[in-house]
Amino acid sequence: MKPADKKAYDKDYALAKKTGKPFFPYAIFKDTIVAGLTIVGIIVLAIVVKVEVGEPVNAATTDFVPRPEWYFYFAFELLKIFANQDVLTPVIMATFMVPNILIILLVVWPFIDRGPERRIWKRPFAMGMIVLVTGFLCYTTYLGAKTPAGVSSQGLPVSGLDEAGTAGMQVFMDNGCGSCHMVAGVGAPGPGPDLTNFGSKGWDEAKQIAWLKAPNPPMPSYASLPPADLEALATFVNGLGTKYK
Amino acid sequence: MTTKDIGPKNPVQKSADATIDYVDERSGVKTGTRWFLFRNIPEGTSWYQTLGFTAMVVFGMQAITGIILAMYYVPDTRGGAYESIQRITEEVTWGWLVRGMHKWGASVMIIVVFLHMARVFIWGAYKYPRELTWVTGAFLLLLTMFMGLTGYLLVWDQKAYWATVVAVNIFASAPIVGPYIGDILRAGPEFGPATLSRFYSIHMLVIPGAIATFIGLHLYFIVRLGISEPPWSKRRLRIERDEEDARREAARERAKALPGAVTYPATWPVKAEEGVR
Ligand code: HEM
Numbered sequence: 001m002k003p004a005d006k007k008a009y010d011k012d013y014a015l016a017k018k019t020g021k022p023f024f025p026y027a028i029f030k031d032t033i034v035a036g037l038t039i040v041g042i043i044v045l046a047i048v049v050k051v052e053v054g055e056p057v058n059a060a061t062t063d064f065v066p067r068p069e070w071y072f073y074f075a076f077e078l079l080k081i082f083a084n085q086d087v088l089t090p091v092i093m094a095t096f097m098v099p100n101i102l103i104i105l106l107v108v109w110p111f112i113d114r115g116p117e118r119r120i121w122k123r124p125f126a127m128g129m130i131v132l133v134t135g136f137l138c139y140t141t142y143l144g145a146k147t148p149a150g151v152s153s154q155g156l157p158v159s160g161l162d163e164a165g166t167a168g169m170q171v172f173m174d175n176g177c178g179s180c181h182m183v184a185g186v187g188a189p190g191p192g193p194d195l196t197n198f199g200s201k202g203w204d205e206a207k208q209i210a211w212l213k214a215p216n217p218p219m220p221s222y223a224s225l226p227p228a229d230l231e232a233l234a235t236f237v238n239g240l241g242t243k244y245k
Numbered sequence: 246m247t248t249k250d251i252g253p254k255n256p257v258q259k260s261a262d263a264t265i266d267y268v269d270e271r272s273g274v275k276t277g278t279r280w281f282l283f284r285n286i287p288e289g290t291s292w293y294q295t296l297g298f299t300a301m302v303v304f305g306m307q308a309i310t311g312i313i314l315a316m317y318y319v320p321d322t323r324g325g326a327y328e329s330i331q332r333i334t335e336e337v338t339w340g341w342l343v344r345g346m347h348k349w350g351a352s353v354m355i356i357v358v359f360l361h362m363a364r365v366f367i368w369g370a371y372k373y374p375r376e377l378t379w380v381t382g383a384f385l386l387l388l389t390m391f392m393g394l395t396g397y398l399l400v401w402d403q404k405a406y407w408a409t410v411v412a413v414n415i416f417a418s419a420p421i422v423g424p425y426i427g428d429i430l431r432a433g434p435e436f437g438p439a440t441l442s443r444f445y446s447i448h449m450l451v452i453p454g455a456i457a458t459f460i461g462l463h464l465y466f467i468v469r470l471g472i473s474e475p476p477w478s479k480r481r482l483r484i485e486r487d488e489e490d491a492r493r494e495a496a497r498e499r500a501k502a503l504p505g506a507v508t509y510p511a512t513w514p515v516k517a518e519e520g521v522r
Contacts, residue, residue: 001372001373005373006373006374009373009374010374012484013287013471013473013474015480016287016288016474016478016480017285017286017287017471018285019288019480020285020286020287020288020290021285021286021288021290022282022283022284022285022286023281023282023283023284023285023286024282024283026286026290027286027290027294027295027472028282030290030292030294030295031295031298031299033295034292034295034296034298034299035295035298035299035301035302035303038299038302038303038353038357039302039303039306041353042303042306042346042349042350042353043342043346045345045349045353046342046345046346046348046349047342047345049345049349050341050345051334051341051344051345051348052334053327053330053331053334053335053400053402054400054402054403054404054405055402055403055404056327056401056402056403057322057327057401057402057403057405057406067404067408068394068397068408068411068412069351069352069393069394069397069408070352071352071355071390071393072390072393072394072408072412075415079415095415095418095419096418096419096420096423103387106383106386107380107383107384108380109366109371109379109383110371110372110375110376110379110380111376113369113371113372114372114373115372116372116373117369118368118369118370118372118476119476119477120367120368120476120477123369126366126369127367130363130366130367134363176407191411216418217414217415217417217418217423217427218411218412218414218415218418219411219414220407220410220411220414
């Protein structure tokens with residue numbers, strides 16, 4: 001805003017205040033009603049939808065579903081969007097670049113949009129932005145809510161399993177790998193990449209085990225699995241799409 | 246201020262008045278409160294402007310229910326955390342309600358804060374002179390989300406544990422500083438007992454302190470600058486209409502002053518202006 005615009009605003013606002021009404025009781029009245037209803041709503045929700053106690057933590061072997069609270073679903077979906085792309089170093093994009101750009105934009109927004117205009121219909125760009133961002137957040141939250149909470153332990157639709165492969169598949173399912181990775185259409189479509197054709201990468205067992213023990217974030221480490229399980233898991237994953245289709 | 250003996254006869258009332266005067270003389274609370282409550286706000290102040298206050302009240306409720314939960318919660322991974330949550334939910338009198346309110350309160354607070362921010366954004370209420378009010382608000386949004394993140398782990402069940410492992414890994418994936426942030430959050434290279442204590446103290450001391458501080462700053466700005474007027478307030482619309490009328494009137498006058506312009510409809514000032522050229 002130019003100095004003249006600032007002065008005009010100050011003058012106009014002073015006038016609005018002079019011809020206004022006192023904070024108490026006018027604003028306090030509305031505030032109290034809305035806040036009161038909100039608290040009542042929270043109490044009703046707490047009574048109707050009771051909190052639960054989940055399964056106790058078992059850090060070693062798990063059938064886990066790394067699902068965050070609903071208000072972080074959008075971040076998980078962001079991970080999924082980038083997980084299956086080999087460009088732009090996906091993890092950095094999804095977990096670092098994009099969120100930080102959004103956060104910086106949020107904080108400095110008033111220093112970007114500095115025009116004096118306040119009328120809604122005269123600010124199409126700002127309105128477009130908020131519709132876009134809100135739409136994106138709602139849509140990704142919806143996607144996150146839709147993702148099945150667990151992955152069935154019925155087995156994966158892969159054939160050609162030998163003894164090692166079967167054991168590996170069992171480890172794969174017991175440890176909830178499927179809640180981040182998809183294999184032949186089964187499992188969650190992210191945040192991890194689809195592993196259906198992983199075998200075509202030609203990793204050897206040592207490389208796979210090293211990865212499982214110390215993967216790139218956000219994948220958790222599986223260093224706590226017994227060595228035999230790790231070996232079976234490595235064999236299974238390295239054979240996906242080649243030996244086991 | 247001296248109390249003259251013309252006030253109420255009731256000695257209780259009299260001594261209460263005297264006490265208030267005594268405190269006000271030294272602290273200015275009475276004057277301050279009066280100034281705060283009876284300052285003017287614009288005429289058209291609307292229901293949309295109740296969301297910030299609502300966020301504050303929900304935060305207060307979270308603080309109270311949180312304090313009650315802290316009386317029973319044991320931040321110990323080796324048989325304590327999970328069991329104490331179980332006890333709160335199943336045994337403690339009203340425990341399920343307090344925990345339920347705290348959990349739902351978190352979701353509601355996120356929604357209310359987001360709606361409040363949307364209101365501010367749509368109204369352009371972040372513009373001069375309220376830029377810094379927005380900046381403090383943006384930090385409040387981030388802090389509120391961090392509350393959710395750190396609180397989630399405390400129940401120490403499978404879902405919470407693994408979601409938090411992934412979340413911390415996300416922080417740790419940042420270039421350069423990431424590994425350090427990861428170590429700080431985890432209290433070491435591994436997830437374990439120390440991690441839970443750390444999250445507990447961040448969740449109930451560090452972030453609430455920061456939120457309270459930022460709410461204080463936020464309120465200071467709001468009271469100092471005054472709450473903005475709805476862009477469609479009656480007063481604004483009247484001014485805009487008057488301005489528009491004046492503009493048309495001026496154009497009409499200009500058109501009239503020139504020869505030949507009278508043949509153009511006076512209600513189309515733009516056309517009239519073009520016509521005389
Ligand atoms: C814990 C979160 C928050 C609390 C407790 C809070 C509290 C308040 C209160 C009580 C007001 C007075 C007017 C109203 O109620 O609308 C207000 C105004 C304001 N808030 Fe917040 N707020 C929070 C978050 C935010 C966020 C996330 C933003 C934006 C990024 C923000 C930006 C503003 C601005 C710019 C105003 C001045 C608006 C005006 O004068 O019309 N606040 N806030």
